[in-house]
Amino acid sequence: xxxxxxxxxxxxxxxxxxxxxxxxxxxxxxxxxxxxxxxxxxxxxxxxxxxxxxxxxxxxxxxxxxxxxxxxxxxxxxxxxxxxxxxxxxxxxxxxxxxxxxxxxxxxxxxxxxxxxxxxxxxxxxxxxxxxxxxxxxxxxxxxxxxxxxxxxxxxxxxxxxxxxxxxxxxxxxxxxxxxxxxxxxxxxxxxxxxxxxxxxxxxxxxxxxxxxxxxxxxxxxxxxxxxxxxxxxxxxxxxxxxxxxxxxxxxxxxxxxxxxxxxxxxxxxxxxxxxxxxxxxxxxxxxxxxxxxxxxxxxxxxxxxxxxxxxxxxxx
Amino acid sequence: xxxxxxxxxxxxxxxxxxxxxxxxxxxxxxxxxxxxxxxxxxxxxxxxxxxxxxxxxxxxxxxxxxxxxxxxxxxxxxxxxxxxxxxxxxxxxxxxxxxxxxxxxxxxxxxxxxxxxxxxxxxxxxxxxxxxxxxxxxxxxxxxxxxxxxxxxxxxxxxxxxxxxxxxxxxxxxxxxxxxxxxxxxxxxxxxxxxxxxxxxxxxxxxxxxxxxxxxxxxxxxxxxxxxxxxxxxxxxxxxxxxxxxxxxxxxxxxxxxxxxxxxxxxxxxxxxxxxxxxxxxxxxxxxxxxxxxxxxxxxxxxxxxxxxxxxxxxxxxxxxxxxxxxxxxxxxxxxxxxxxxxxxxxxxxxxxxxxxxxxxxxxxxx
Numbered sequence: 264x265x266x267x268x269x270x271x272x273x274x275x276x277x278x279x280x281x282x283x284x285x286x287x288x289x290x291x292x293x294x295x296x297x298x299x300x301x302x303x304x305x306x307x308x309x310x311x312x313x314x315x316x317x318x319x320x321x322x323x324x325x326x327x328x329x330x331x332x333x334x335x336x337x338x339x340x341x342x343x344x345x346x347x348x349x350x351x352x353x354x355x356x357x358x359x360x361x362x363x364x365x366x367x368x369x370x371x372x373x374x375x376x377x378x379x380x381x382x383x384x385x386x387x388x389x390x391x392x393x394x395x396x397x398x399x400x401x402x403x404x405x406x407x408x409x410x411x412x413x414x415x416x417x418x419x420x421x422x423x424x425x426x427x428x429x430x431x432x433x434x435x436x437x438x439x440x441x442x443x444x445x446x447x448x449x450x451x452x453x454x455x456x457x458x459x460x461x462x463x464x465x466x467x468x469x470x471x472x473x474x475x476x477x478x479x480x481x482x483x484x485x486x487x488x489x490x491x492x493x494x495x496x497x498x499x500x501x502x503x504x505x506x507x508x509x510x511x512x513x514x515x516x517x518x519x520x521x522x523x524x525x526x527x528x529x530x531x532x533x534x535x536x537x538x539x540x541x542x543x544x545x546x547x548x549x550x551x552x553x554x555x556x557x558x559x560x561x562x563x564x565x566x567x568x569x570x571x572x573x574x575x576x577x578x579x580x
Numbered sequence: 581x582x583x584x585x586x587x588x589x590x591x592x593x594x595x596x597x598x599x600x601x602x603x604x605x606x607x608x609x610x611x612x613x614x615x616x617x618x619x620x621x622x623x624x625x626x627x628x629x630x631x632x633x634x635x636x637x638x639x640x641x642x643x644x645x646x647x648x649x650x651x652x653x654x655x656x657x658x659x660x661x662x663x664x665x666x667x668x669x670x671x672x673x674x675x676x677x678x679x680x681x682x683x684x685x686x687x688x689x690x691x692x693x694x695x696x697x698x699x700x701x702x703x704x705x706x707x708x709x710x711x712x713x714x715x716x717x718x719x720x721x722x723x724x725x726x727x728x729x730x731x732x733x734x735x736x737x738x739x740x741x742x743x744x745x746x747x748x749x750x751x752x753x754x755x756x757x758x759x760x761x762x763x764x765x766x767x768x769x770x771x772x773x774x775x776x777x778x779x780x781x782x783x784x785x786x787x788x789x790x791x792x793x794x795x796x797x798x799x800x801x802x803x804x805x806x807x808x809x810x811x812x813x814x815x816x817x818x819x820x821x822x823x824x825x826x827x828x829x830x831x832x833x834x835x836x837x838x839x840x841x842x843x844x845x846x847x848x849x850x851x852x853x854x855x856x857x858x859x860x861x862x863x864x865x866x867x868x869x870x871x872x873x874x875x876x877x878x879x880x881x882x883x884x885x886x887x888x889x890x891x892x893x894x895x896x897x898x899x900x901x902x903x904x905x906x907x908x909x910x911x912x913x914x915x916x917x918x919x920x921x922x923x924x925x926x927x928x929x930x931x932x933x934x935x936x937x938x939x940x941x942x943x944x945x946x947x
Contacts, residue, residue: 387829402833457921459928473918499873506882511897514826515889519904523911531915539922 287312356559356570359552360432367549369419370481376412377488378525380405385518413492420485439469442479446472468565477532484524491517613662614652615639641721649684673713693778709744716740735761737770745771751848754857767808774798790847793831795840796822821886837872844868844885860885 287308359367380399383392399405426433450472452465465471470478494501494513502510537545548554559567617623618637625633642648653659655671676683677691694700694713702710716732723730731740738761742749752758752771760768772780774790781788789798796819802808804819822828822841830838844860851858859868865881873880887894889901 384829387832393833396833402830402835454921457925459925499875502873502882503875503877503879506879507885508883508896511883511887511889511894512900515897515900516904519901519908523904523908526908526912527915530912531919534919 355551355553356556357552358554358559358563358566359548361552362426362430362432363436364549364552366419366423366426369415371549373412373415373419374524374528376408377416378521380409380412381521382525385521410496413489413496416485417489420489436469440475440478442472442475446475466564467562469563471562473535477535480524480527484520484527487516487520488524491520611639611651614659617663637720645720645722646724647720647722670712671714671719677713690778697776697778697780698782699780711744715743734766734770735764737772741771748848751846755848755850756852757850767802767811769802773801790842792836792840792843793834795842796828796831799841815886817888817891818886821888825887839872843871 379395383389383395383405386392396402396405399408427437428434449465449467452461453472455461456464491513494509495517498510501513536548546554554562556567559570615637618635619639621636623634623636625635627633642650647655655673655675656668657672657675658669674691676685677688678685679687679689679692681687695704699711703712718731723733725732725734727733728735730736738749738752738758742752753762757768757770761770776789781791783790783792785791786793788794800819803814804816806816809816823832827839827843831840846859849857849859851861853860853862855861856863858864862878862881866876866878869876869880884894887897889897892898894901
């Protein structure tokens with residue numbers, strides 16, 4: 264009975280379990296293998312050690328993970344503070360002002376409302392249209408919602424015109440959006456690049472031909488949809504003043520342009536800002552107006568050079 | 581065993597035949613007794629109101645009708661002695677005309693349909709003007725609907741309904757449908773073509789065939805059939821163009837105040853647009869449209885009402901639609917090609933990067 268291990272795991276030992284474990288572990292760590300231990304005893308010791316240590320190990324892992332992430336977060340915060348202190352944003356650059364972002368938000372909110380309440384009328388035979396109209400509260404409610412969307416869209420359309428004339432930023436941006444011969448050259452260059460004939464991409468300024476197309480497509484869509492929409496809304500006036508044929512033209516244009524605009528948005532715009540492998544699952548530019556420096560350099564190299572020049576000059580002591 | 585049963589059966593059959601024969605003889609005997617008064621031409625009675633009620637029954641007409649095997653008391657079941665002391669009750673056709681009857685009457689639920697109809701309900705409510713079976717089918721001279729002499733033969737139906745619905749009959753008679761029926765045209769609709777027969781309901785009822793929500797379907801029974809319409813030079817697309825119009829779509833989604841066929845063409849007085857009396861004659865368009873669009877003027881007639889943008893007859897609308905079709909297809913084709921080329925270039929660059937630097941993608945592909 265002189266074997267300490269045997270004594271330790273017998274009922275005669277009155278020490279606390281943790282004490283026994285500690286002793287066993289420390290002796291095991293020192294390479295002291297208890298003498299005369301049978302296979303059965305070793306197994307019991309392993310089991311006892313495992314069950315006694317399990318909670319402590321788990322706690323240790325949690326502590327380590329916590330410390331690890333806390334540290335990570337702390338470092339991030341320090342880095343961000345340092346960036347702010349240094350007066351330059353190393354990662355993100357704001358390209359779109361809040362003023363522009365708000366216009367975009369109002370525009371897409373009203374467009375979503377208009378599409379949801381409008382397309383079910385164009386595709387009235389589809390079960391999903393019946394469902395949508397039902398869910399929104401019936402045809403009279405959707406008609407009312409459609410008109411709310413129409414008023415908001417009209418407002419933002421005119422507000423944008425005002426913005427383009429009355430604000431310095433608006434005038435400048437509008438000037439940058441006017442298509443120029445360089446855009447045709449860029450488009451052709453891009454085509455050659457896509458086909459592998461040219462090795463380098465065209466260098467875009469503030470707005471590439473793709474963005475200019477997007478912008479002017481919305482212009483065209485707004486003019487067609489708003490004009491035809493009001494022809495339909497004030498049908499009695501338009502028919503009385505001009506004739507039923509104008510109403511029919513308005514109806515056809517409204518319906519066809521609605522489909523064209525929706526498809527263009529869903530296919531083109533969503534590809535460019537959501538499903539493009541470089542952007543997936545979506546860019547947050549619409550919300551914070553920022554893009555990464557990498558995107559900036561790649562997608563708008565000329566604008567980047569300008570920005571860099573002014574930025575370096577501005578931030579220089 | 582079988583022989584015994586058969587013998588028994590045969591005996592029962594014989595007894596039945598003999599009994600039926602005796603009954604028939606007895607009833608035929610009774611017919612003679614009834615006709616001793618009612619068979620005399622000029623047998624009539626003057627009601628307290630002064631109205632003269634003709635009580636003469638021509639037995640030959642009954643023998644020519646579908647009820648040729650029936651006898652007076654089969655229908656006038658409450659007459660048990662001659663002369664009958666009180667005025668007999670009106671004949672109740674339901675004694676035989678129900679599903680599962682054994683009297684040889686057609687197996688239909690038409691009587692039940694009638695009871696649920698506007699006429700049946702009025703009758704049940706005690707309206708003495710409400711029609712009973714006899715008002716439409718006749719009394720003693722009932723013929724199948726396929727017989728041209730029948731009151732319910734197709735071309736005779738308007739007059740039968742017109743017995744009570746005088747104003748509507750006058751409208752209908754003047755309409756293109758009524759004129760066609762007067763000429764014996766088998767395609768033209770009569771009252772029952774639109775309103776149903778025994779199951780006629782008020783237009784306000786949701787299940788009525790002439791409820792605003794169902795009018796288009798009812799007219800479409802003939803008006804979207806090219807086979808019928810091409811005979812009369814009427815465009816069979818009118819139903820489809822209505823369904824595509826704002827009126828049709830609103831109606832489809834349950835806005836019943838939106839115009840249906842009858843709102844513009846009227847229900848009974850339907851005339852071709854070339855007729856100056858027609859509600860859809862250009863001269864009358866302001867008035868017709870003005871029912872819902874207050875202040876409508878002659879410009880409402882400036883343009884087509886039933887418009888099919890896919891057809892050249894739509895005029896400028898056809899060209900607008902075509903323009904948008906070309907614009908949409910070319911735009912989408914351009915966008916798809918651009919996206920496709922962009923993806924192609926990205927994949928090629930990715931592959932090249934993989935070839936030159938194994939395990940590391942190019943900077944472009946790792947945003």
